[in-house]
């Protein structure tokens with residue numbers, strides 16, 4: 001019984017960790033108002049802090065237009081649809 005509980009607990013922990021990783025890791029510069037992919041050319045020479053994308057959004061940061069332009073495009077498309 002105890003062993004089964006331990007295994008179930010481990011599985012839950014692993015699922016939690018992987019779902020956090022799936023949320024997407026982004027990086028922010030010290031004074032930046034946007035968050036970037038870790039590979040973005042704009043922040044390669046700058047000191048960055050890694051965080052979860054949800055965290056960055058919660059801080060009021062916007063996605064970078066260069067490395068995360070896919071996200072901006074999606075926003076623009078949905079805006080256009082609303083206008084029509």
Ligand SMILES: [Zn+2]
Nearest residue numbers: 036040064067
């Ligand atoms: Zn960027």
